[in-house]
Amino acid sequence: MTPKVLRWLAERIGTPGASASVVPDAALEVPSSSLPRRTRAGLAAVVGAEHVLVDPAERLGRCGGLSYLDLLRRRRPELGLTVPDAVVLPADPDQVQRVLDVCVEGDIGVVPFGGGTSVVGGVTALRGDKEAVIVLDLARLDRLVSLDPDSRVAVLQAGVRGPEAERMLGDRGFTLGHVPQSFERATIGGFAATRSAGQASSGYGRFEDMVVGVRLATPRGEWRLGVAPASAAGPDLRQLAVGSEGTLGVLTEVAVRVRPAPAAERYEAFALDGWQRGTSAVRELAQRGLLADVTRLSDPDETDSSLALAGGWKTALLRRYLRGRGIGEPCLLVLGWHGASAREIARRRRAAIRVLRPEGAVALGAAVGEAWRRGRFAGPRQRDALLDLGVCVETLETATYWSRLDELRDRVRAALRDSLDHPLVLCHVSHAYETGASLYFTVLAVRDEADPAGQWERAKRAASEAIADGSLGTITHHHAVGTDHAPYLRAEIGDLGADVLAAARRAVDPTGILNPGKLV
Incomplete structure (x- = not known):
């Protein structure tokens, strides 16, 4: 961080009082794995013992996402880290299904994990009422399964990261055109599970617009959806799977619309x-x-x-x-x-x-x-440097109709300024529609070292209440629900909507092993 940037920060938010760097893994206390021996043996029989990881460093590496609070906990471990009991890496969709079968039998929680870029608690390894919880890392599901150039449909495995998807499609003259801020790390499965929106959404559409079919592993067996470009065969269940955040099944393959690469x-x-x-x-x-x-x-x-x-x-x-x-x-x-x-x-x-x-x-x-x-992907790296300096820095987003856009921006800015001491609140529109637009806020303030987590939790709560009050906007435009937005979802979709989602969850996951504590 250059002296010019430090001076700029001090002029706008004040001088941070303390720095905080990431604590080395060796200095962290990691609880022993609670994964039962029988379940571990069953998982090893499916994926191989070398792909069932219980080493503390491997478990720490998948203990959360990339929100401000996630990163803060790696600097201030006394705030509490939620560490999974094991990390399991299946090699293909069939192994994913068999892993779920083992976890159903042992009543073990399962958190699907792609690039780990969630900023709303979507991949936190909560166990709910389960004895143990595993992270199901899909990194080995990294293939382009097929490409139909006539139909312009590609099938990609869920663990393919954004840059690799573009490389594989680009070699064949096509592009997905989905480039969110998390592009460098996030995966195809993560894009679909969270209803992601890329920076070029005005031209290529949001990710749910690109999905034409999905393959999921569920506790009740495999589920495939999408046989035609359009259908009147009841509600579109593909859109139930898209945005389900790992609570209705583990996405293993996603069929997407692709376009010729721009010249x-x-x-x-x-x-x-x-x-x-x-x-x-x-x-x-x-x-x-x-x-x-x-x-x-x-x-x-x-x-x-x-x-x-x-x-x-x-x-x-x-x-x-x-x-x-x-x-x-x-x-x-x-x-x-x-x-x-x-x-x-x-x-x-x-x-x-x-x-x-x-x-x-x-x-x-x-x-x-x-x-x-x-410089469009520099934000996360800049945030890490600011965190090291003692700055509270985080983002949040929403969307509403054009007629409400100014009021929503004013309310959220006021909520953040009232709940933080001399913050800098920045805002931009990055996704626009005929009927409305998104608002994306970046917030910087001197970190409260006495209560760093509570400082942001209070600010985020105030902003979320400003959004949810009177349904002025959506609680999330593209960051998804996770744990952070779950308290506000019912206000947006209604009690009946929440019951519908809960019923769908019970239908595919009767014992509640999938991503405990998320969405609903």
Whole structure:
């Protein structure tokens, strides 16, 4: 972390009082495995003894996700780590099913694990009422099973990570086009289990839009869904499986719609004066069907922070230039187009600019857009450095209709500012629709070393209550439910909806071994 960044932090949130680095595994107290000997032998018979791991380091490596609280517990282990009793690595879908069969017999909890990128407690190894809990790591399910170029459908095993999926599809001239912030680590199964939304969702769709079929292992046997591009054969049960977060079965294969890899791409940035003009421009693009594949609008605070951190004489010139063009409160809009040719992109760009011009947008050029693209995966690494410095830094997200967007943003910002001491609250729109948009908040504050976990828990609770109050927005747009959002799900789907989900869970998992404590 550079001195310039430290000065910037101190000016905005104050000076952190203490640093905290990750505690080495050897210094942590890990409880002995409670996995019964008979169950361990049964699992070893399925996957091989070398793929049933009870070593403390292996168990610690899958004891949670990547939320602020997860990372904080690795720095402050006295806050409590939830460590599984074993890590099991099956090699194929059949082994996954047989592992579940063994766990049903022994009444052992099972937490499906892909890239471990959950930020809402979705992979915490809770055991519920079970004697023991295993993490079912799908890393060995890493194959491209098939590709149908005529139908543009690929079947990928659930453990395939985002970059590897793109590599395998790219070798055959196709792309999935799903690139969330967690892209470098997250998996196909995780994308489906959490209803993930990638940065290019305006062009390629959310992940549930891409799923055409699923294969799951469940405590009652294997379940396959999806035989045609569309069907009227009752409710779409694929969408019950997608977003089920490992509570209705373990996804082992996912059939997805793919598209030809783009031959050309262009990223460009614009500045608009104020949040109202910015969101008006994005709404017009969405409702006219002119969104770029990547459409990202930063609010004035996030834009100011980006410019301040960039620094230098070029940034100073840019600020003066924008003031001269009547942009007093800049909002940065990044647009990224993917297409079959530069000519196609130029046509789409011209149509978008015809919408942006009446909103007073000022073009900043391709260099700023490309700079955003190059740094778009830097957030998690920057967060680790900030945590080491003693900063409370976390994100949360929601979505609502256009008519409620400003009220929702104001309520969440007020809740966070009221519950934290001098926080910096940044916001952007990263997913837009004809009817509404997402809001993604980044929060930084000096960490309360006396009660670091409680500090964020109170802030997150205040923000979540602001969202849930009057159903102003969804409790989660793409981070999923996990444990963090479970208390607010009933307010969104109703008591009857919660009963429907609970009934579905009982139907596939009568003894409740799948991902205890999650979703419902």
